[in-house]
Amino acid sequence: MLPYKSHNEKITLLKNGSLDLVENVKYFLSEIEKRKSLNCFLEIFSDDVIQNAEIISEKIKTGKAGKLAGMVIAVKDLLSIKGKRMTCGSKFLENFYPIYTATCVQRLLNEDAIIIGKTNLDEFAMGSSNENSAYGIVRNPVNEAYVPGGSSGGSAAAVAAFQCDVAIGTDTGGSIRQPAAFCGVYGLKPTYGRVSRYGLTSFASSFDTIGAFARTTYDVAALMEVISGYDEMDSTSVKYDVDNYSEDIKSFKKFRIGVTSSLIHEAYSPEIKSKWIATIEKLKLLGHEIVYIDLPHSEYSIAAYYILTTAEASSNLARFDGARYAKRSNESKDLSEMYINSRSEGFGAEVKRRIMLGTYVLSSGYYDAYYLKAQKVRRIIKNDFDKCFKQVDAIIIPTTPTPPFKIGEKTENPLEMYLSDIFTTTANLAGIPGISIPVGHSENGLPIGIQLLADQFNESTLLQLSRQLEMYNYL
Amino acid sequence: MSVSQSDVKYIAGLAKLKFEDSEIDSLTEQLNSILFYIDKLNQLDTSDVEPLSYPVEIELNMRDDILKASVSRKEALSNAPDSNDEYFKVPKVIG
Numbered sequence: 001m002l003p004y005k006s007h008n009e010k011i012t013l014l015k016n017g018s019l020d021l022v023e024n025v026k027y028f029l030s031e032i033e034k035r036k037s038l039n040c041f042l043e044i045f046s047d048d049v050i051q052n053a054e055i056i057s058e059k060i061k062t063g064k065a066g067k068l069a070g071m072v073i074a075v076k077d078l079l080s081i082k083g084k085r086m087t088c089g090s091k092f093l094e095n096f097y098p099i100y101t102a103t104c105v106q107r108l109l110n111e112d113a114i115i116i117g118k119t120n121l122d123e124f125a126m127g128s129s130n131e132n133s134a135y136g137i138v139r140n141p142v143n144e145a146y147v148p149g150g151s152s153g154g155s156a157a158a159v160a161a162f163q164c165d166v167a168i169g170t171d172t173g174g175s176i177r178q179p180a181a182f183c184g185v186y187g188l189k190p191t192y193g194r195v196s197r198y199g200l201t202s203f204a205s206s207f208d209t210i211g212a213f214a215r216t217t218y219d220v221a222a223l224m225e226v227i228s229g230y231d232e233m234d235s236t237s238v239k240y241d242v243d244n245y246s247e248d249i250k251s252f253k254k255f256r257i258g259v260t261s262s263l264i265h266e267a268y269s270p271e272i273k274s275k276w277i278a279t280i281e282k283l284k285l286l287g288h289e290i291v292y293i294d295l296p297h298s299e300y301s302i303a304a305y306y307i308l309t310t311a312e313a314s315s316n317l318a319r320f321d322g323a324r325y326a327k328r329s330n331e332s333k334d335l336s337e338m339y340i341n342s343r344s345e346g347f348g349a350e351v352k353r354r355i356m357l358g359t360y361v362l363s364s365g366y367y368d369a370y371y372l373k374a375q376k377v378r379r380i381i382k383n384d385f386d387k388c389f390k391q392v393d394a395i396i397i398p399t400t401p402t403p404p405f406k407i408g409e410k411t412e413n414p415l416e417m418y419l420s421d422i423f424t425t426t427a428n429l430a431g432i433p434g435i436s437i438p439v440g441h442s443e444n445g446l447p448i449g450i451q452l453l454a455d456q457f458n459e460s461t462l463l464q465l466s467r468q469l470e471m472y473n474y475l
Numbered sequence: 476m477s478v479s480q481s482d483v484k485y486i487a488g489l490a491k492l493k494f495e496d497s498e499i500d501s502l503t504e505q506l507n508s509i510l511f512y513i514d515k516l517n518q519l520d521t522s523d524v525e526p527l528s529y530p531v532e533i534e535l536n537m538r539d540d541i542l543k544a545s546v547s548r549k550e551a552l553s554n555a556p557d558s559n560d561e562y563f564k565v566p567k568v569i570g
Contacts, residue, residue: 095554096554097553097554099546099550099551099553099554100546191531192529192530192531193531193533206528206529206530230536232536232538235535235536235537235538236529236531236535236536237536238531238533238536239536297519299515300515300516300518300519302512303512303513303515303516304516306509306513307513307516314490318491321491322556323556323563323565324551324554324555324563325554325555325556326554326556327556328556328557332566333566333567334566334567334568335565335566335567335568336491337566338565338566339491340491340492340493341493343490343491343492344492344493344494347492352492352494353502353505353506355490355492356483356486356487356490356492356502356506357506357509359486359489359490360478360482360486360506363486363489366476369476370513372526373516373517373521374516375526375527375528376521376524376525376526376527377516377519377521377524378526378527378530379524379525379526379527380519380521380524382527382530414505414508414509415505415508415509415512418509428530429530430530431529431530431531432530456530456531
């Protein structure tokens with residue numbers, strides 16, 4: 001058992017000497033060892049973490065430690081750390097050692113956080129169940145027969161199983177919020193451009209975001225505050241000031257919250273519906289105003305999302321050719337064969353499927369019908385949100401249409417798997433932030449999450465609402 | 476719209492991927508079910524809509540054009556499947 005809930009408490013215990021950081025790190029290592037079957041980690045930095053814990057303990061004693069001193073963090077294996085193997089969940093990269101560190105990881109290190117290891121994921125972040133990793137599936141810590149969600153399944157499961165304090169994930173169409181919901185933790189996807197993507201392996205460059213998993217709202221806030229902000233290494237990162245999230249969440253500000261019936265028929269599980277309604281009731285009791293809104297084009301989001309992201313992915317993954325890095329096929333007579341053999345041996349089935357779809361929608365004669373059409377629909381969906389956010393501060397919708405599904409249940413039907421992202425892809429199309437908040441369990445005891453969305457750069461609103469709902473549960 | 480098996484083989488060529496015949500079968504079927512679903516976008520009239528390529532529409536932040544050191548040759552070659560001290564090595568390009 002941990003003697004603290006969130007990092008502000010941990011820091012206090014570390015400072016007054018009642019918590020030993022080295023013992024704390026050893027506790028997490030033993031929890032990882034105890035539940036190896038979950039397969040959350042692809043790499044564990046066992047030696048480094050003990051050494052770093054000793055160094056940071058000294059810093060804390062001398063009062064020189066950073067904001068995240070001693071926070072033990074797991075990082076999705078799609079983000080680079082110099083000299084540490086990065087696989088992206090792919091066989092293609094089984095021997096790849098990055099030569100630079102991702103900006104968001106560097107910012108954590110600058111604040112004296114401790115990186116405990118790299119977490120498992122769907123190959124190149126393509127998947128909604130973590131069944132597409134070349135290094136084995138991740139299991140849901142609450143019930144190991146079920147998926148933890150994806151693609152950041154390892155990060156979500158590691159946080160839920162107390163194998164670290166918090167974790168970093170990435171979200172292109174729901175890859176933070178959906179696994180957060182399935183594992184019963186908080187998961188925030190920030191506004192596009194809020195966190196630098198430098199050092200993140202690109203999947204769909206105009207959708208990819210980096211965010212946080214934690215067991216408390218405070219920890220999400222503390223983490224986001226550090227990793228957000230402009231970086232000259234990412235030209236799409238934004239220069240706006242970062243709010244003081246961990247202070248902001250102390251407020252009990254009242255908001256106008258939008259409820260929409262659009263898409264709600266997609267929540268085919270009555271358990272999800274009842275949790276959604278219960279959360280709306282809680283928000284009312286907390287004094288927030290509920291406003292009915294309309295998002296009339298949400299039903300087109302999955303179609304637009306899969307055209308645009310597969311197109312971007314097919315282009316981004318063209319760099320994996322076996323020439324300069326990644327595993328090269330040995331049996332090639334000429335250059336063209338080397339490309340074809342390396343890519344065919346290196347990529348898994350889902351990645352190939354998406355490259356194929358993306359190549360098709362970008363190919364001559366189909367570009368206007370698919371890619372351009374989808375970009376226009378993207379505008380229509382964003383306009384819907386722009387209109388709504390003139391009336392409300394946040395929107396409440398479920399995170400997922402169903403509670404966690406069983407391992408193997410959807411692997412045979414890619415389209416059905418894609419449709420499980422129905423509530424999450426809209427935020428990535430519109431570039432807006434979203435948070436999944438744990439709100440209880442299904443009859444089978446599996447976690448359920450409810451999602452709040454806000455206008456671009458209003459992460460603070462989401463965190464304040466999340467904190468208020470979290471406090472409500474303690475009442 | 477739908478794709479035939481020969482379309483799928485053609486796209487595989489563009490994507491520099493190869494598949495077994497049995498894989499082509501199932502891939503064609505899967506792509507068609509996805510394309511059938513995607514066709515629902517045609518229900519929307521988008522004739523007066525500007526395409527959106529980046530969701531946050533601000534000007535890209537450019538760095539000052541100042542010369543500075545970047546990756547060393549040694550580092551750049553450190554993950555190469557095949558190289559000598561100076562170059563990446565690949566199979567023969569011209570026969």
